[in-house]
Amino acid sequence: MEPSLLPQDSLPVASGAFARFGVRWTALEIGDRHYQTLWVKMKRLHIIGRKNHGKTTLVVELLQEFAARGLRVGSIKHTHHDHQLDVPGKDSHRHQQAGAAVVGVLSRSMSALFIPTQLGSAAPDRYEVLAPAYQHCDLVLVEGDVETSSPKIEVWRAAQGSEPIASEVQGVMAVVTDDECPTELPTLPRSDVAAVADWILNHFA
Template sequence: MKAIGFAGYSGAGKTTVLEQIIRVLRERGMRVSVVKHAHHDVDVDVPGKDSWRHRKAGAFEVLLVTEKRMALMREFEAPRLDLSVHEMLAELDPSVDWVIVEGFKQSELPKIEIWREPAAGDKPRTLRYPEDAAIQAVATDDPGCLPRDCTLPVLDLNDPAKIVEWMLANGARFEYASTPPNNQENPL
């Protein structure tokens, strides 16, 4: 499987472009999984339903299975800020073609930086790539507004098919190795 991260400022359009990239990959017959970092408490279970009741009763894990999907909910006994992206990738089906990782900007996974000029009145946004060797390309809607010259490939944020073409052409660099370089695990 190939794993690629997408990192950028909140409001830069990561989720929107990833929806489009996932669709393009699926149209090309590829299986895609996603790992998404959320900065807040989320609950995918429905209060009052059996699976919710089992979790509230103290179950460590609840595996909910229907004829169309499966959802695993795992309760941590204490907040886990130290989960590495590798631990999360290990939970996924390794037979998928691509894993898209949204967020986890500190991870050493090869990634594309999503950059948009901030809205009027917002504080300026720097580029992460000069300090992050894992960034392989920058996707933007206006290369002329980048805060500095970019020495990496610059991809058109408004053309997800071209981003996918670049990903496929450079697929070897995204082959996932379950052991991070130098055995360093990067937390969220």
């Protein structure tokens, strides 16, 4: 089914959304049904690094820094492990096991969607399935996913004794480290999160 697109000016405009994202309506196939859904391209940056080099700590510190500056920044945790994100035995998990194509959970403080991976096959990549939820974000930080073609920065610590991933994969723009780095990429000071945030905004704002 070919995507059915509407002109950009016929869609509702959220504050600054079209300045930061490409937005359109497109077709989404779930099983044998076809839906029209809002397609939003995330402005995302991947924070990559080997195990124990500090990816999560850097992502958390950057989120805090951006929030303090009044920016709305989303996050995604990417993992290669086959995690069961729902809790077996819970009602929502039973819905999933019974054959629900998508399962949602709404509570007083938070909402969540459980989407089986195969549903993303109708879109160019799995991030596009999640993109509408991030349409009001100025930036999305993704922890992990070295295989993506999207921009990446790597956090690296010489004390861990391993070479930077940047020497093995494409698309790494800079290395965040306080050590002498064995690559020709620009380095950003790990001990100065504000400087790292400034660099990110200069390249993605």
